[in-house]
Amino acid sequence: MTHISPDPEPERTTGLEPGGGVPPGETPPAESSMPEAGPQEVHNPTKGWAKAPLTIILVLVVLIAAFFLAYALAMIL
Template sequence: MTSAGPDPGAPLTPGQPGGGGVPPGETPPGEDSTAGAGPLETYNPTRGWGKGPVIVIGVCVVLMFVLFIVWAAIV
Protein backbone atom coordinates (compact mmCIF):
# COMPACT_ATOMS: atom_id res chain seq x y z
CA MET A 1 0.00 0.00 0.00
CA THR A 2 1.52 3.30 -1.04
CA SER A 3 0.62 6.66 0.39
CA ALA A 4 0.66 9.97 -1.44
CA GLY A 5 1.92 11.86 1.63
CA PRO A 6 0.31 14.49 3.84
CA ASP A 7 -0.04 17.08 1.06
CA PRO A 8 -0.35 15.53 -2.38
CA GLY A 9 -0.74 18.95 -4.06
CA ALA A 10 2.45 20.42 -2.61
CA PRO A 11 4.50 20.30 -5.83
CA LEU A 12 1.74 22.24 -7.61
CA THR A 13 1.60 25.02 -5.02
CA PRO A 14 2.75 28.32 -6.59
CA GLY A 15 5.78 29.99 -5.09
CA GLN A 16 7.39 26.77 -3.89
CA PRO A 17 10.42 25.56 -5.78
CA GLY A 18 11.44 21.91 -5.84
CA GLY A 19 13.49 22.29 -2.65
CA GLY A 20 10.38 23.02 -0.58
CA GLY A 21 11.44 26.54 0.42
CA VAL A 22 9.67 29.80 -0.34
CA PRO A 23 11.40 32.47 -2.42
CA PRO A 24 12.00 35.83 -0.68
CA GLY A 25 9.38 37.64 -2.76
CA GLU A 26 6.62 35.25 -1.65
CA THR A 27 6.92 35.80 2.10
CA PRO A 28 4.71 38.36 3.85
CA PRO A 29 6.36 41.29 5.64
CA GLY A 30 7.23 40.94 9.30
CA GLU A 31 4.72 41.94 11.93
CA ASP A 32 4.74 45.48 13.28
CA SER A 33 4.72 46.23 16.98
CA THR A 34 1.57 47.36 18.80
CA ALA A 35 3.01 50.84 19.39
CA GLY A 36 1.27 52.12 16.27
CA ALA A 37 -2.07 50.47 17.07
CA GLY A 38 -5.10 52.48 18.08
CA PRO A 39 -6.13 56.07 17.52
CA LEU A 40 -3.66 58.93 17.69
CA GLU A 41 -3.45 60.43 21.18
CA THR A 42 -4.30 64.12 20.81
CA TYR A 43 -4.71 65.15 24.47
CA ASN A 44 -1.41 64.71 26.27
CA PRO A 45 -0.89 67.31 29.01
CA THR A 46 2.72 68.01 29.87
CA ARG A 47 2.11 69.23 33.41
CA GLY A 48 0.14 67.97 36.39
CA TRP A 49 -2.92 69.59 37.88
CA GLY A 50 -3.78 73.19 37.10
CA LYS A 51 -3.74 75.88 39.75
CA GLY A 52 -7.54 76.21 39.90
CA PRO A 53 -8.44 72.71 41.15
CA VAL A 54 -5.57 72.72 43.66
CA ILE A 55 -6.72 76.07 45.09
CA VAL A 56 -10.36 74.92 45.34
CA ILE A 57 -9.37 71.69 47.11
CA GLY A 58 -7.01 73.57 49.44
CA VAL A 59 -9.71 76.09 50.39
CA CYS A 60 -12.17 73.25 51.09
CA VAL A 61 -9.63 71.46 53.31
CA VAL A 62 -8.83 74.63 55.27
CA LEU A 63 -12.55 75.44 55.63
CA MET A 64 -13.32 71.94 56.95
CA PHE A 65 -10.38 72.17 59.38
CA VAL A 66 -11.63 75.52 60.71
CA LEU A 67 -15.19 74.17 61.03
CA PHE A 68 -13.97 71.14 63.02
CA ILE A 69 -11.92 73.39 65.33
CA VAL A 70 -14.94 75.66 65.94
CA TRP A 71 -17.22 72.64 66.48
CA ALA A 72 -14.74 71.11 68.96
CA ALA A 73 -14.57 74.42 70.88
CA ILE A 74 -18.38 74.63 71.14
CA VAL A 75 -18.97 71.03 72.23
Protein backbone atom coordinates (compact mmCIF):
# COMPACT_ATOMS: atom_id res chain seq x y z
CA MET A 1 0.00 0.00 0.00
CA THR A 2 1.48 3.32 -0.99
CA HIS A 3 1.01 6.39 1.11
CA ILE A 4 0.32 9.66 -0.67
CA SER A 5 1.16 12.75 1.34
CA PRO A 6 -1.92 14.90 2.00
CA ASP A 7 0.25 18.02 1.86
CA PRO A 8 -0.23 19.87 -1.42
CA GLU A 9 2.70 20.51 -3.73
CA PRO A 10 2.70 24.27 -4.41
CA GLU A 11 4.24 23.80 -7.87
CA ARG A 12 1.42 21.49 -9.03
CA THR A 13 -1.58 22.77 -7.07
CA THR A 14 -3.53 25.76 -8.29
CA GLY A 15 -4.78 28.43 -5.92
CA LEU A 16 -2.15 28.09 -3.20
CA GLU A 17 -0.40 31.02 -1.61
CA PRO A 18 3.38 30.99 -1.16
CA GLY A 19 3.15 29.59 2.40
CA GLY A 20 1.02 26.67 1.26
CA GLY A 21 -2.25 28.15 2.51
CA VAL A 22 -5.49 28.55 0.59
CA PRO A 23 -6.50 32.10 -0.29
CA PRO A 24 -9.77 33.47 1.10
CA GLY A 25 -12.83 32.42 -0.89
CA GLU A 26 -11.30 29.23 -2.26
CA THR A 27 -12.23 25.78 -0.99
CA PRO A 28 -9.41 23.56 0.33
CA PRO A 29 -9.32 19.89 -0.73
CA ALA A 30 -11.84 17.72 1.09
CA GLU A 31 -10.83 14.83 3.33
CA SER A 32 -12.38 12.29 0.99
CA SER A 33 -9.97 13.36 -1.73
CA MET A 34 -7.00 12.42 0.45
CA PRO A 35 -6.26 8.71 0.89
CA GLU A 36 -5.79 7.44 4.43
CA ALA A 37 -7.42 10.54 5.89
CA GLY A 38 -8.54 8.82 9.08
CA PRO A 39 -7.23 6.13 11.38
CA GLN A 40 -7.62 2.52 10.33
CA GLU A 41 -10.35 0.94 12.43
CA VAL A 42 -9.30 -2.54 13.47
CA HIS A 43 -11.68 -3.15 16.40
CA ASN A 44 -15.39 -2.66 16.04
CA PRO A 45 -17.12 -3.32 19.37
CA THR A 46 -20.36 -5.28 19.36
CA LYS A 47 -23.66 -3.50 19.70
CA GLY A 48 -26.11 -4.11 22.51
CA TRP A 49 -25.78 -5.56 25.99
CA ALA A 50 -23.58 -8.53 26.78
CA LYS A 51 -25.31 -11.52 28.37
CA ALA A 52 -23.41 -11.51 31.70
CA PRO A 53 -24.03 -7.86 32.74
CA LEU A 54 -27.68 -8.08 31.69
CA THR A 55 -28.14 -11.30 33.69
CA ILE A 56 -26.53 -9.75 36.79
CA ILE A 57 -28.79 -6.69 36.57
CA LEU A 58 -31.91 -8.84 36.17
CA VAL A 59 -30.94 -11.06 39.13
CA LEU A 60 -30.39 -7.97 41.31
CA VAL A 61 -33.78 -6.55 40.30
CA VAL A 62 -35.52 -9.84 41.15
CA LEU A 63 -33.74 -10.07 44.52
CA ILE A 64 -34.65 -6.48 45.46
CA ALA A 65 -38.28 -7.03 44.39
CA ALA A 66 -38.40 -10.28 46.43
CA PHE A 67 -36.98 -8.46 49.47
CA PHE A 68 -39.63 -5.74 49.33
CA LEU A 69 -42.38 -8.30 48.77
CA ALA A 70 -41.21 -10.35 51.77
CA TYR A 71 -40.95 -7.18 53.88
CA ALA A 72 -44.47 -6.12 52.91
CA LEU A 73 -45.84 -9.59 53.76
CA ALA A 74 -44.02 -9.55 57.11
CA MET A 75 -45.55 -6.18 57.97
CA ILE A 76 -49.05 -7.38 57.10
CA LEU A 77 -48.85 -10.63 59.05
